[in-house]
Amino acid sequence: MKNLFKKLVVSVTLPSLLLLGACSGSSESTGSETSGGDNTAAESGIQERVIRAGIGLNEDHPEGQGLLKFKEIVEEKTDGKIKVEPYFSAQLGDDMQMTEALKAGTQEVTIPSTSPLVGMVKEFGIFDFPFIFNNGEEADAVLDGAVGQKVLEKLPEHNLVGLAYWENGFRNLTNSKHPVKTAADFKGLKIRTMQNEVHLDAFKALGANPTPMAFSEVFTALESKTVDGQENPFPTIESNKFNEVQDYLSQTNHVYTPFVFLMSKKFWDDLSEEEKTIVKDAAVEAGKYQRQVNREANEKSLQNLKDAGMNVNELSDKDKKEIQEIIQPVIDQYAGKFGKDLVDEMNNQLEEIRGN
Numbered sequence: 001m002k003n004l005f006k007k008l009v010v011s012v013t014l015p016s017l018l019l020l021g022a023c024s025g026s027s028e029s030t031g032s033e034t035s036g037g038d039n040t041a042a043e044s045g046i047q048e049r050v051i052r053a054g055i056g057l058n059e060d061h062p063e064g065q066g067l068l069k070f071k072e073i074v075e076e077k078t079d080g081k082i083k084v085e086p087y088f089s090a091q092l093g094d095d096m097q098m099t100e101a102l103k104a105g106t107q108e109v110t111i112p113s114t115s116p117l118v119g120m121v122k123e124f125g126i127f128d129f130p131f132i133f134n135n136g137e138e139a140d141a142v143l144d145g146a147v148g149q150k151v152l153e154k155l156p157e158h159n160l161v162g163l164a165y166w167e168n169g170f171r172n173l174t175n176s177k178h179p180v181k182t183a184a185d186f187k188g189l190k191i192r193t194m195q196n197e198v199h200l201d202a203f204k205a206l207g208a209n210p211t212p213m214a215f216s217e218v219f220t221a222l223e224s225k226t227v228d229g230q231e232n233p234f235p236t237i238e239s240n241k242f243n244e245v246q247d248y249l250s251q252t253n254h255v256y257t258p259f260v261f262l263m264s265k266k267f268w269d270d271l272s273e274e275e276k277t278i279v280k281d282a283a284v285e286a287g288k289y290q291r292q293v294n295r296e297a298n299e300k301s302l303q304n305l306k307d308a309g310m311n312v313n314e315l316s317d318k319d320k321k322e323i324q325e326i327i328q329p330v331i332d333q334y335a336g337k338f339g340k341d342l343v344d345e346m347n348n349q350l351e352e353i354r355g356n
């Protein structure tokens with residue numbers, strides 16, 4: 001009888017205390033604003049749960065390292081009650097397949113490139129504009145600011161919650177035919193791109209012959225010469241050993257790709273406020289770590305690829321400018337499609353950062 005009474009008291013008072021805390025603003029939850037649902041129950045407590053988290057890249061890649069960091073933080077903060085099971089190298093599927101699994105509630109976390117998600121949330125496409133960011137810090141400011149947040153708010157209607165942006169990084173072209181130094185060098189090259197219309201049209205504008213393809217098929221497509229080339233940041237080229245089937249690496253730095261930390265909304269909605277805060281904060285914190293690791297890995301990977309015998313070249317400012325001019329109409333066209341206001345907001349923020 002005494003125990004039952006105790007239980008009752010606990011179950012009644014704890015949530016109300018939390019509610020009071022939330023109202024007085026003393027327990028500021030960073031997680032609640034991303035829920036997007038009408039799940040307002042301020043439940044507390046941490047339950048035993050398993051988060052199956054899959055990514056397309058390998059464990060040794062900075063994304064893999066970031067995922068391990070997320071696991072470490074979540075398990076530490078929940079005393080091991082919430083377990084994170086990491087799955088690397090597209091074991092659970094490609095970016096799009098895993099995203100579908102999240103929507104269906106059969107997987108809890110994935111951290112895809114934003115680019116193949118543009119078919120679902122078109123606004124992600126504004127980050128696919130070539131040469132839009134000059135460096136990682138500019139990307140951080142836009143992604144972690146109002147613009148990035150506005151795009152994340154489109155996710156709950158697709159049964160997804162976006163908890164943070166991580167970094168895939170600046171992409172560079174590899175191919176098996178010849179060095180790519182000028183706009184003319186792109187002509188006729190069969191290039192694998194992500195499933196993204198901006199990328200496809202940009203390469204088409206340059207006279208290349210782009211083919212969209214899931215990432216896990218890329219190595220084989222390069223090896224069998226189904227395509228001549230592909231483009232990805234240096235750490236991915238190294239981690240996936242594309243140098244074994246590609247001789248030429250051109251430092252095009254043509255576009256920045258964010259990763260977005262996605263959680264199944266079904267799983268998210270079931271979490272208590274306390275759990276939401278832990279999970280969201282861990283995604284952000286692990287993301288900061290991941291960006292740092294990625295930036296350090298970038299230079300190192302470039303050197304390793306040179307040492308491994310790749311023929312590496314840079315682009316002159318003049319050639320870069322010419323390439324930019326050829327691609328600009330593609331950007332202008334898609335700016336209208338993805339939302340002029342959002343694009344203006346991004347550009348204004350970037351101008352401010354650059355002090356123009």
Ligand code: TK8
Binds near residue numbers: 055113231257
């Ligand atoms: C990994 C992908 C990948 C991306 C691509 O899941 O597809 O080329 O850059 O690394 O997100």
